[in-house]
Amino acid sequence: MTPLKIAIADEHKIFRKGLIAILEDFKEFDLVLEAGNGFEIVNQIPFKKPDVILMDIKLPDMSGLQMIGYLRENFDGVKILILSAHYEDQGIINVMKAGANGYLLKDSEPEEMIQAIHDVCEKGFYFNKYLSVTLIKELLVQPPATIGSREAMLNDREIDILKLICEESTNIEIAEKLFLSVRTVEGYRTRLFEKIGSKKIAGLVIYAVKNGIISV
Structure with missing residues (x-):
């Protein structure tokens, strides 16, 4: 290398x-x-x-x-x-x-x-x-560089949870809104990081914006 x-x-x-x-x-x-x-x-x-x-x-x-x-x-x-x-x-x-x-x-x-x-x-x-989801979204209105992301096939439930994560909802809030247990939400969140190939919320937000799941 x-x-x-x-x-x-x-x-x-x-x-x-x-x-x-x-x-x-x-x-x-x-x-x-x-x-x-x-x-x-x-x-x-x-x-x-x-x-x-x-x-x-x-x-x-x-x-x-x-x-x-x-x-x-x-x-x-x-x-x-x-x-x-x-x-x-x-x-x-x-x-x-x-x-x-x-x-x-x-x-x-x-x-x-x-x-x-x-x-x-x-x-x-x-x-x-330290960047909040709100600031990340503001930066993505005019991306500073070409932002790549891993191809990921998300099911409907994963998309619902991804949207709520991008709204800065906590695991407890997501669980209440979707009538799920907090442990189940934690599992979905872990799978989203794995599927999208990111270790941070920023990566999830960028993926959601690029794929039209949320708008900025």
Whole structure:
């Protein structure tokens, strides 16, 4: 398997070195570029050809939105994973609609970062666990990237439950509405994750939108 080429753009050298130390433990990654500003990254992309850029939303020489716009216009195949210390709904929506493939908090566990890198490469997106279903739906009105999903044949009951999950209903609420036991609903929910091929609610919502099960 060819290693994924990674670039890092963050003005804080200590943080960059911490990311590098984490990535070095994984043979599936090849760090090809690191820089403390956007211009250096932009100038080196044609030569280093990274698959994924781990990028702080705030760089000293250009805004994150400016850099995302430039990358999307000139290097659309590069995946962009935003790293930020801030969780603000509108900020996440802005960068995702601008063309970023994912948004990750800087205090996330290393395992989540590794998963996020794989997700943006394999699925085209990464939504972290803090995003509500409502925000995910808003992002999907103008998808930032091509979003793929596994083919899944759902029966009528699974579709009913999927719709209620997308309405943010709890297992107890779903059980009451459909006259099922909570344990039965839990079983359906588990099967939906397996059939659709997702570990998170975001994947279920994306599948439902793509297949016309719900509208946004």
